[in-house]
Amino acid sequence: MAEIQLKNIHKRWGSFVGVENFDLTIADQEFLVLLGPSGCGKTTTMRMIAGLEDPTEGDILVDGKRINDLEPKDRDCAMVFQSYALYPNLDVYENIRFPLRMRKVPSSEHKERVMRASAMVELDDFLHRKPAELSGGQRQRVALARAIVRQPNVFLMDEPLSNLDAKLRVSTRAQIKNLSHELKVTTIYVTHDQIEAMTLADRVVVMSAGVVQQVGSPTEIYDNPANTFVASFIGSPAMNLLEGTIEGGTFTGKDVTITGLDSTHSGPITLGYRAEDAAIGGDAPSVNAPVYSMELLGDATMVTFRIGGTIATVKADKEFRAAIGETVAATIPAATCHLFDATTGERL
Structure with a gap:
């Protein structure tokens, strides 16, 4: 004991x-x-x-x-x-x-x-x-x-x-x-x-x-x-962290807009999402950005974007292919997003 x-x-x-x-x-x-x-x-x-x-x-x-x-x-x-x-x-x-x-x-x-x-x-x-x-x-x-x-x-x-x-x-x-x-x-x-x-x-x-x-x-x-x-620090890949502002439940950053967030916060914010929670395409995509790189993982394809100076990833189907530099749309569901204070980094 x-x-x-x-x-x-x-x-x-x-x-x-x-x-x-x-x-x-x-x-x-x-x-x-x-x-x-x-x-x-x-x-x-x-x-x-x-x-x-x-x-x-x-x-x-x-x-x-x-x-x-x-x-x-x-x-x-x-x-x-x-x-x-x-x-x-x-x-x-x-x-x-x-x-x-x-x-x-x-x-x-x-x-x-x-x-x-x-x-x-x-x-x-x-x-x-x-x-x-x-x-x-x-x-x-x-x-x-x-x-x-x-x-x-x-x-x-x-x-x-x-x-x-x-x-x-x-x-x-x-x-x-x-x-x-x-x-x-x-x-x-x-x-x-x-x-x-x-x-x-x-x-x-x-x-x-x-x-x-x-x-x-x-x-x-x-x-x-x-x-x-x-x-x-946790996750492989780690959580994607995007800088931007939130107003009325809508997050806005360079090349990214996410609506329907459950938050009354307004002003500068850091938004986090996991690569496996996002998806390529969608009827109302959150991201429209050029592909920075692609990695074939066997069971999936990891698509990397450069969004406002930040590297962000989306896990796509293993059959997905796109050329580097090609603009691709992706959807980040609001329900899977994490919100952090832009100054202290603490969870909101």
Whole structure:
């Protein structure tokens, strides 16, 4: 059992703020993803939980017990690093077994626990190989098994898939998702990849410049982004953001007019829409603009426009074709639009 509470956590180095006023409760067995660009404070937050960094202010509690002063080895957290951090002179079996030796687990339990962890990540055929003889994906699975064998209260994973190629990332992501379901251990996972966040998380914490921007389920964050930063960070492609003005429920910008918006706001505004919510053509199109580029995705065609200096996309049928520079009409349904304050970027 491990419920983690972060109470008003701050981390500063002199005048530089790494994390500001982080306040969150992570439920027992929850898979929480910290998501954001490089330098946003997500790894620093994880390192404070692990005990590798001390918070400047605030308290970290596990099951109601304050752990700020506990050494990392006493926090019962198993960490999986981006760089694998394997011992090159030890074979796979001994790398997985190493935490058991360090924690003085009775040797009679070692083989059973190592073999169980190995089986979970499908490493039984590689136990006598050294790390240098393994692929990147196999090394990452060794690192996962080494964390599993400890049977910790908390898993901490710091961008564990960043060094893998695209195909391996997909398969290893599925393995981590399945392990989370099997092991039922509280997991905190750091990534800058929003696809990892959307597919793995029970809840996502989106961070920017050390500040939490939004906390919610992947669906909540995707469907109702709190501000333009979250809107532009979540989704593949990200939400399109158009600058313009709104009056009487009608949005007007360069090459775009959208009527029937449910808003009494008037004046400058930022309008957001998802590429999959728009469509090419329509009886009363919202956009008439030249095609900037086209990308064939297999199941669809991504059509990109340049609207008033902004790149905007529409997902069309896979058969759709148009020449670059050709003017094409597209419809953006008012019901699917998101409205943000033009100055603060906050959702209206």
